Amino acid sequence: MSTTTLAVLVPLLPALGAVAGLAAGRRAPGFVRPLAVLPTLTAAVLAVVVAVRQGGRAPLTAATELTPTGNAALPVELALQLDGTAVLVAVLVGTVATCVQLYSTGYLRDDPRYASYAALVSLFTAAMLLVVYSDDLIVLLVGWEVMGICSYFLVGHYWETSAARAASLKAFLVTKLGDVPFLIGILALGSEAGTFRISTIVTRLTSSLADFQLDHPTVIALLLLAGVAGKSAQFPLHTWLPDAMAGPTAVSALIHAATMVAAGVYFVARLLPVFTASAAALVVLALLAAVTMAGSALAALAQDDIKRVLAYSTIGQLGYLAGALAVDNRGAAIFHLLSHGAFKALLFLAAGVLIHAAGTGSLTAMARAGGTARRVPDVYWTLTIGLLALAAVPPFSGFFSKEAVLGAAEHTALDPAAGIPAAAGWIVLVAGLLTAALTAAYATRLWLLACRGEAAVPPAAAPAPAPAGAAAEPAPEPARTSAARTGGSHAVTAPAGSLDAGTPDTEDAAAPEPGATEAVALAAADGTTVPSAEAALDTGRDPGPERGHPHQPPVMTLVLWVLAVPSLAFGLFYDWLPHWLGGGSLGPTLVTSVLATGAAAAGAAVTWAAWRHAVTYGSVDPGPALLGRLHRGAVDGFRVDALYQRAFVTPVQGAARLVRFLDREVVDAYVRGAGTATGWLGRAVRLAQTGNVQTYLSALLAASVVLVLAVVLAGA
Amino acid sequence: MHLVYPAVLAALLFSIGLYGVLARRNAVLVLISVELMLNAVNLNLVAFDVWLRDTLRAGQSLTLFTIAVAAAEIGIGLAIVLQVYRNRAGSNVDELRDLAEPPPTPTGAGAGSDAAEADADKAEAAA
Amino acid sequence: MTAPGFLSPTGVEIAFVLTGLVTLGAALVAVTTKQLVHAALWLVVALGGIAVEYLLLTAEFVAWVQVLIYVGSIVVLLLFGLMLTRAPVGRSPDADSGNRWVALAVALAAAATLVTVVVDAFRTAWIDLDTPQGSTQAIGEALFRHWVLPFEALSLLLLAALVGAIVVSRRRGGPDASDAQDASDAQDAQDAPDARGAVAPEEER
Numbered sequence A: 001m002s003t004t005t006l007a008v009l010v011p012l013l014p015a016l017g018a019v020a021g022l023a024a025g026r027r028a029p030g031f032v033r034p035l036a037v038l039p040t041l042t043a044a045v046l047a048v049v050v051a052v053r054q055g056g057r058a059p060l061t062a063a064t065e066l067t068p069t070g071n072a073a074l075p076v077e078l079a080l081q082l083d084g085t086a087v088l089v090a091v092l093v094g095t096v097a098t099c100v101q102l103y104s105t106g107y108l109r110d111d112p113r114y115a116s117y118a119a120l121v122s123l124f125t126a127a128m129l130l131v132v133y134s135d136d137l138i139v140l141l142v143g144w145e146v147m148g149i150c151s152y153f154l155v156g157h158y159w160e161t162s163a164a165r166a167a168s169l170k171a172f173l174v175t176k177l178g179d180v181p182f183l184i185g186i187l188a189l190g191s192e193a194g195t196f197r198i199s200t201i202v203t204r205l206t207s208s209l210a211d212f213q214l215d216h217p218t219v220i221a222l223l224l225l226a227g228v229a230g231k232s233a234q235f236p237l238h239t240w241l242p243d244a245m246a247g248p249t250a251v252s253a254l255i256h257a258a259t260m261v262a263a264g265v266y267f268v269a270r271l272l273p274v275f276t277a278s279a280a281a282l283v284v285l286a287l288l289a290a291v292t293m294a295g296s297a298l299a300a301l302a303q304d305d306i307k308r309v310l311a312y313s314t315i316g317q318l319g320y321l322a323g324a325l326a327v328d329n330r331g332a333a334i335f336h337l338l339s340h341g342a343f344k345a346l347l348f349l350a351a352g353v354l355i356h357a358a359g360t361g362s363l364t365a366m367a368r369a370g371g372t373a374r375r376v377p378d379v380y381w382t383l384t385i386g387l388l389a390l391a392a393v394p395p396f397s398g399f400f401s402k403e404a405v406l407g408a409a410e411h412t413a414l415d416p417a418a419g420i421p422a423a424a425g426w427i428v429l430v431a432g433l434l435t436a437a438l439t440a441a442y443a444t445r446l447w448l449l450a451c452r453g454e455a456a457v458p459p460a461a462a463p464a465p466a467p468a469g470a471a472a473e474p475a476p477e478p479a480r481t482s483a484a485r486t487g488g489s490h491a492v493t494a495p496a497g498s499l500d501a502g503t504p505d506t507e508d509a510a511a512p513e514p515g516a517t518e519a520v521a522l523a524a525a526d527g528t529t530v531p532s533a534e535a536a537l538d539t540g541r542d543p544g545p546e547r548g549h550p551h552q553p554p555v556m557t558l559v560l561w562v563l564a565v566p567s568l569a570f571g572l573f574y575d576w577l578p579h580w581l582g583g584g585s586l587g588p589t590l591v592t593s594v595l596a597t598g599a600a601a602a603g604a605a606v607t608w609a610a611w612r613h614a615v616t617y618g619s620v621d622p623g624p625a626l627l628g629r630l631h632r633g634a635v636d637g638f639r640v641d642a643l644y645q646r647a648f649v650t651p652v653q654g655a656a657r658l659v660r661f662l663d664r665e666v667v668d669a670y671v672r673g674a675g676t677a678t679g680w681l682g683r684a685v686r687l688a689q690t691g692n693v694q695t696y697l698s699a700l701l702a703a704s705v706v707l708v709l710a711v712v713l714a715g716a
Numbered sequence B: 001m002h003l004v005y006p007a008v009l010a011a012l013l014f015s016i017g018l019y020g021v022l023a024r025r026n027a028v029l030v031l032i033s034v035e036l037m038l039n040a041v042n043l044n045l046v047a048f049d050v051w052l053r054d055t056l057r058a059g060q061s062l063t064l065f066t067i068a069v070a071a072a073e074i075g076i077g078l079a080i081v082l083q084v085y086r087n088r089a090g091s092n093v094d095e096l097r098d099l100a101e102p103p104p105t106p107t108g109a110g111a112g113s114d115a116a117e118a119d120a121d122k123a124e125a126a127a
Numbered sequence C: 001m002t003a004p005g006f007l008s009p010t011g012v013e014i015a016f017v018l019t020g021l022v023t024l025g026a027a028l029v030a031v032t033t034k035q036l037v038h039a040a041l042w043l044v045v046a047l048g049g050i051a052v053e054y055l056l057l058t059a060e061f062v063a064w065v066q067v068l069i070y071v072g073s074i075v076v077l078l079l080f081g082l083m084l085t086r087a088p089v090g091r092s093p094d095a096d097s098g099n100r101w102v103a104l105a106v107a108l109a110a111a112a113t114l115v116t117v118v119v120d121a122f123r124t125a126w127i128d129l130d131t132p133q134g135s136t137q138a139i140g141e142a143l144f145r146h147w148v149l150p151f152e153a154l155s156l157l158l159l160a161a162l163v164g165a166i167v168v169s170r171r172r173g174g175p176d177a178s179d180a181q182d183a184s185d186a187q188d189a190q191d192a193p194d195a196r197g198a199v200a201p202e203e204e205r
Helices: A003-024 A029-054 A084-107 A114-133 A137-158 A162-193 A198-206 A217-231 A240-246 A249-258 A260-270 A272-276 A279-302 A306-326 A330-358 A363-369 A377-390 A397-414 A422-451 A467-471 A490-501 A504-510 A518-538 A554-575 A577-581 A590-616 A623-627 A630-635 A637-687 A693-715 B004-023 B027-052 B058-088 B109-126 C011-032 C036-056 C060-084 C100-122 C136-145 C148-169 C178-188 C192-204
Strands: A060-067 A076-082
Touching (some): A003 A084, A029 A114, A084 A260, A084 A330, A137 A162, A137 A249, A137 A260, A217 A260, A249 A306, A260 A330, A279 A623, A279 A630, A306 A422, A397 A554, A397 A590, A422 A590, A623 A630, A630 A637, A693 B004, A693 C100, B004 C036, B027 B058, C036 C060, C060 C136
Antiparallel strands (some): A060 A076
């Protein structure tokens, strides 16, 4: 088969798998798992084959006209473009999607809606692969919107909870808010460039022979940026992403870490010449990236829910990607996209297992319960690897990719190329360094709280020892503060301890159905973990007694290790990637390496110190001490939601109330008035019905006399 | 003889019968009034027949038919009146008001009934 | 037909007008009297007056039929009706309904309209009474030569009316003891409450 055929199969297989999965979901439950995993796996393998065959050489392009548009010069074509960027991103998407599907077979194995979930994930994967391979803006838009709707359904997977419903609606509406200008931008770009083909647009813009210029590059770039900001969760349209954590953790890993949010950045990377045509757009992009990464890193430092920390971290890393694009370095952006996709998927999946095991998503509760390393050692190690990659510690993948971004920013700041504003470089560089420190800080905090929780309870903070809790706890004592453990925070010690002991009675009592089997208990924990964590987050950070389960399906652990490999080692390909991605070297430069690593080390050190300090004074969370007066704002995302509430939701609701008032009191008044008037008229006429025949007859004869008179007088 | 004499007599007789139909309470008296009206019509028929010298004697024949129909009508009418009297304990026409609009519902009954009476008066005045 | 003036009435006209006045007066009393039986009796006078008018119009057969059927049977039937519905024999103050004034207005308006129109239309029409128009022979020939089919239909109508009258007036459940009670009560049932009292047990059965 030709490479093109294989590439066509890559998005097609998951789409067919989704259709088959939906069709088979109820009738043949046994086929659901193969139908979910196999097409995606095949697509991933094919994506690898395509990547190998393409091999970073000249782009392959194939097209067939899809539909006429009424303008013969501007057709919509089903076009593929296989360049190095596309095939690598496709490999990433396929790999992560496969991992997520495998993980989901364990994570959601008893979910009653697993079939539709798996089909939607497959459809989502297909859409993403379509976006990656597509060379036509309209076809790309189709994939883009299919991803949007899949995201809506998947975020709302636990639609029994109001948090999930609200989050899915919010995700949908906020991304659509960006998609409307995006659509306009695509149409404007298509009409100005005279084609919807991305490769043609790029060729025309970059060719030195043809003197082709867009008439309104800034307008188009800003319109497209709105859609990108919505999809990639960049400020100010980032607010949906933290809320989207109400979905299953696997969905968070797939959509909100590795693929969908990367689509926006990927789109910019594909159309980078359009953006570089406008210096203003680049500065705006750089500003957005800077605000996004710094703000989200601060917010991540204050979050209590592990998934929200990761969500804000995703926003921040996407800010890096946007920053790299703002300094016109596509290679660095794709490099970081790939490595971030790998380690963020790893982090989310590990967090899923961790939540699974701890029975709560709250970091504070995890810290108080402790025992992560002992109970789920695989998670402990893979989470550590992921966080090291996130914090850009050499030699993990995150270090190299982030260095590529910062190096590109430094290069632009000090030695700007033609048409690329140096301001963008400086903005990205400063914000990037600041964020590097903050990223290291929140990664450290996450690690300390989630994995080193046992050491968190100091003797000074211990209330009166709870003998029952202590007696019921056979858990091994940590080495350093073994004495402190006896007074452990009694709110969570007893259930956690009993779970540690694996006492079946207690566990069953915690499950909704007494006497339930282990599988049912796991299902209950599965179905309620995330919502309960969300609820706990919303109601004052007091998770209360939580459920948990010590046994994880082996497939989930396997996936974690599979993903840990690229997180660990992908960065070493920095020398090899430019061959695929084009552009200059992606190797780390000395200055930025030293600066960024130093910043990261400083951030980590400060966090550790703050943590020690906090532990001494009875808290487990170093966040408040680190952030100081910023903490309150950072907890709720710097009140962007409240701002939106005031700026959009309240006026819209007010307008709706006004319309309702007008409808009920003004428009309906006419309708009701017509009814009431008719009723009154009817009542008046009814009064004539006295039942007295003689009255009727009198009226009848009087009327006939009148008629006769009228005839006579008219004839006279 | 002037045709006006029988014609005016018939018109006046008809009006008297009309008054009786509308004003009498007793059903039998109403029937009596109806007979008066029928006779007024008969008188007209005969007068015009004589005036026109109709060879078919259509007016007089119709008068005979009318008399026969009136006899039948009186028979049926009296039977109905009798039945009404038996079932209703009275044969007053203005008490047979089963087809009247039922009294308004308690909500706003006072105003409604007042309005009803006022309206009934108004209707009678108009008639 | 030269129409003579109204100022030189013939003898027939004088007789017609006088009889008409009597007829109108009797009819007026019949529809206004408070005594129900008297109304029926005054109706006899009015119908008789009409019969005389028929005679004056040379319609002798119709006149005799009028006397025979109306005066002879219909009025008797009405009297029976009054009796069976226990009409009070004396003056009954509520013989007229509250609709009286409306009825008067309507009747006067109708009378005025009709008289005006009729006078206006037939002011000059003159009836030649020299050759009798309504002899029995002539009527019989016309009736059984030209009107025989309606005549036969009329016999069916009468039969149907007969059957209908019987069916309508028949008591459900057949004759029973309350008939005698009704008859005995008929004389002294002066007011409605008594009549209702007599009928109520019958209704309950």
